[in-house]
Amino acid sequence: xxxxxxxxxxxxxxxxxxxxxxxxxxxxxxxxxxxxxxxxxxxxxxxxxxxxxxxxxxxxxxxxxxxxxxxxxxxxxxxxxxxxxxxxxxxxxxxxxxxxxxxxxxxxxxxxxxxxxxxxxxxxxxx
Amino acid sequence: xxxxxxxxxxxxxxxxxxxxxxxxxxxxxxxxxxxxxxxxxxxxxxxxxxxxxxxxxxxxxxxxxxxxxxxxxxxxxxxxxxxxxxxxxxxxxxxxxxxxxxxxxxxxxxxxxxxxxxxxxxxxxxxxxxxxxxxxxxxxxxxxxxxxxxxxxxxxxxxxxxxxxxxxxxxxxxxxxxxxxxxxxxxxxxxxxxxxxxxxxxxxxxxxxxxxxxxxxxxxxxxxxxxxxxxxxxxxxxxxxxxxxxxxxxxxxxxxxxxxxxxxxxxxxxxxxxxxxxxxxxxxxxxxxxxxxxxxxxxxxxxxxxxxxxxxxxxxxxxxxxxxxxxxxxxxxxxxxxxxxxxxxxxxxxxxxxxxxxxxxxxxx
Numbered sequence: 465x466x467x468x469x470x471x472x473x474x475x476x477x478x479x480x481x482x483x484x485x486x487x488x489x490x491x492x493x494x495x496x497x498x499x500x501x502x503x504x505x506x507x508x509x510x511x512x513x514x515x516x517x518x519x520x521x522x523x524x525x526x527x528x529x530x531x532x533x534x535x536x537x538x539x540x541x542x543x544x545x546x547x548x549x550x551x552x553x554x555x556x557x558x559x560x561x562x563x564x565x566x567x568x569x570x571x572x573x574x575x576x577x578x579x580x581x582x583x584x585x586x587x588x589x590x591x
Numbered sequence: 592x593x594x595x596x597x598x599x600x601x602x603x604x605x606x607x608x609x610x611x612x613x614x615x616x617x618x619x620x621x622x623x624x625x626x627x628x629x630x631x632x633x634x635x636x637x638x639x640x641x642x643x644x645x646x647x648x649x650x651x652x653x654x655x656x657x658x659x660x661x662x663x664x665x666x667x668x669x670x671x672x673x674x675x676x677x678x679x680x681x682x683x684x685x686x687x688x689x690x691x692x693x694x695x696x697x698x699x700x701x702x703x704x705x706x707x708x709x710x711x712x713x714x715x716x717x718x719x720x721x722x723x724x725x726x727x728x729x730x731x732x733x734x735x736x737x738x739x740x741x742x743x744x745x746x747x748x749x750x751x752x753x754x755x756x757x758x759x760x761x762x763x764x765x766x767x768x769x770x771x772x773x774x775x776x777x778x779x780x781x782x783x784x785x786x787x788x789x790x791x792x793x794x795x796x797x798x799x800x801x802x803x804x805x806x807x808x809x810x811x812x813x814x815x816x817x818x819x820x821x822x823x824x825x826x827x828x829x830x831x832x833x834x835x836x837x838x839x840x841x842x843x844x845x846x847x848x849x850x851x852x853x854x855x856x857x858x859x860x861x862x863x864x865x866x867x868x869x870x871x872x873x874x875x876x877x878x879x880x881x882x883x884x885x886x887x888x889x890x891x892x893x894x895x896x897x898x899x900x901x902x903x904x905x906x907x908x909x910x911x912x913x914x915x916x917x918x919x920x921x922x923x924x925x926x927x928x929x930x931x932x933x934x935x936x937x938x939x940x941x942x943x944x945x946x947x948x949x950x951x952x953x954x955x956x
Binding site for chain 2: 588
């Protein structure tokens with residue numbers, strides 16, 4: 465088509481800018497999975513505390529009391545779990561580590577919910 | 592001159608295109624940040640109906656959203672006080688205390704719900720039965736005193752489990768319910784669905800455009816999902832911890848209810864006894880289904896049907912589904928060759944299997 469050298473160079477530069485901005489934008493919105501998350505500890509519908517979870521965090525344990533009942537929680541390396549509970553079914557302990565946004569563990573007898581903030585793949589889970 | 596124009600034209604087009612694309616990207620990004628400020632998500636969680644209830648609303652007017660949440664929680668409390676078998680002053684408890692003696696005046700609402708329960712009892716040949724209360728009480732699953740009942744006691748409880756012995760009468764003076772002596776009404780298999788429907792109606796009436804109602808895993812959604820596309824509802828994996836799902840239903844304006852043996856149970860002598868009873872035997876239903884998910888516009892129906900189909904088992908359940916209209920289902924069966932998932936035709940495109948350890952059979956119905 466008889467393009468001049470300068471035109472071709474300009475075209476090349478524009479293409480590079482386009483592709484690069486596309487890549488940057490794409491990766492920014494794709495890798496929304498954060499290194500830091502927050503676990504919300506909710507009892508009887510009230511937010512008791514927020515626990516920030518970061519990759520590489522050392523292990524720490526704490527207990528949540530409920531009318532003589534007790535759940536022990538452990539947070540480390542960007543994840544959190546109920547490791548001990550004195551309720552009969554221990555559903556919350558069986559749940560294991562919560563590590564993805566939206567993950568939750570529920571202890572019905574102690575009216576306790578532990579939920580990671582952030583966008584999950586699903587809007588809700590039936591059970 | 593001519594040549595020069597000829598060569599620079601594609602350049603100009605390309606430059607214009609590039610600028611446009613970059614502008615669109617910036618506009619989109621700016622819009623997203625802006626949007627999150629005006630369009631918000633407000634959520635409330637509480638312990639009600641013996642479980643965790645969570646209502647999530649989306650909209651722009653936070654005052655309106657909060658007000659609707661207040662009203663929803665009040666509505667749930669009101670209905671719990673009417674329908675719970677564990678609250679001594681509830682309609683259901685009043686009926687139970689007067690069993691075999693006299694007709695009890697209840698709110699019209701309780702009467703109508705009971706009639707709907709009885710209708711499903713009839714249609715499911717008793718697989719669903721609101722008079723199962725005696726059996727539920729004997730086993731005490733979910734309480735500290737859960738135990739295998741004696742066979743004589745159980746036999747009695749099975750005899751008392753008979754929905755045909757209930758009468759609901761609407762008179763000018765009100766609605767009256769009477770049960771046979773010793774019968775115990777328990778609306779646990781339908782009440783959560785009913786409360787879901789009532790809350791949804793309330794929210795729509797309050798002008799809420801988009802919401803997710805989650806009453807202990809009974810879910811209903813309406814309006815637009817906050818993310819592009821339909822709402823994505825995970826279905827609890829029957830063999831994994833609560834919160835892990837085996838598949839995702841992509842739906843809008845429906846209720847999704849799952850029943851399975853994993854929900855509540857106790858173990859004795861290495862055997863697991865779960866909380867969904869076969870009214871005919873008084874024992875936990877020995878179903879070949881691991882879980883049943885019903886997707887229906889009406890949550891009351893979905894609740895009753897998920898329980899009934901679980902009790903019926905796969906073959907009966909599938910043929911019963913064929914008689915129903917506008918009801919979709921996901922059935923998980925335990926087979927010698929592994930776990931197989933069946934999805935009804937109307938949902939075949941809206942269901943995505945996630946679990947690697949399950950096989951999906953072609954659509955049924």
